[in-house]
Amino acid sequence: MGIEHLLNKEVEIEITGKIICTGILVDTGTDILVLFDGNEYVYIPIVHLHKIKEFSAKDRQVDFPKFKETLGNNEPISYRKILINGKGKFVKIKLSETITLHGYIVNVLNDYILFYSPIYQVILISMQHVKWLIPYPPLQTPYGLTNKTFPIKPLNNPLARSFEEQLKKYEGDLVVFNMEASSDKAGVLKNIQNNIVEIQNASGEKVFRKLSHLKCVSLALKEPISL
Template structure:
């Protein structure tokens, strides 16, 4: 019923509030059972419904009325849009994602697994991103230059040559014994030696030698420094 209600706003300029009071305004281009698509006139913004707190018809009018000069990224007309089809369609395309912290990440999705996806960032390299913690995805469709104007050798087609396991828990277990960074390292208690992964908890040893247990379901991203 909630999804049907959102569909009644399609084609209209809407105000959207996400968790942490993140605000977007744009034309509601499409909606599915677990995702909506906005256009702010420059970009297409894909927002999983998990993080949508509020949506309403806007009292303000965008100067460009939410239209975009970019090629439409939506799936075929006869295919229902969903979070997973969106991720699949974005694979290999330079994109902006937001997971946590003060700034979004830039890079590209190169693999989608059961409860996480693998993301290559020229800054952070290979990252594991929990599906439940992605706040938004903005694919770039008309880049005139390579990302950051980097040469191709800095943007590898296969950035991680080891097979990725189906679940985040399994993949993190493979990293046991490695130094890991959770959630971009904003919290020093989430940077350390990964000792063990036993759902629901992950055990790490931080810089001062303390053992810290982090709840697996609260891990938003992980990468090896």
């Protein structure tokens, strides 16, 4: 008996970062769970699953959803399929307890997502660090903005297939790691070698970080990109 026996039951899920999600388990795949929390569908990569159990709270009960989830398309689901089906849609993506990004999935590569945020513009997101993804309703736009408010233009250069190779294209450019611009996680990207990233911070100091610990990288580009 596996997780499938919890389908259509209210559950409590703990994921990496001690993040707790509760709701009705509506679907499972080999590497992803789909939860309905009473308002939204939450797509949770199983790689971050720490614990799942049946949950019953006397003062809280989630009703079964009255609308269908939009990213599964009534087919066997997987993490990659969900991301691909989410291209061009307004979503929120949680990377840690303190990092939640709102914007559009532009492209899905081998191990990273090209993401566009109206606030931060271009962001590369490491797929291994996505804790959950929630699509917004189809007609909702970011922050109530219109397309005229944040005109979208194409990215000039082709994308590399891997997170590491794409980052190498930005050597010499200003970058921010994990949305922490006020720390040693922001500066000029100097070099990437053997899974180690070197940046020069605002004080001119060299700082080295392990690539696999980078959740996301925002880029100081002049132009937004095309969906």
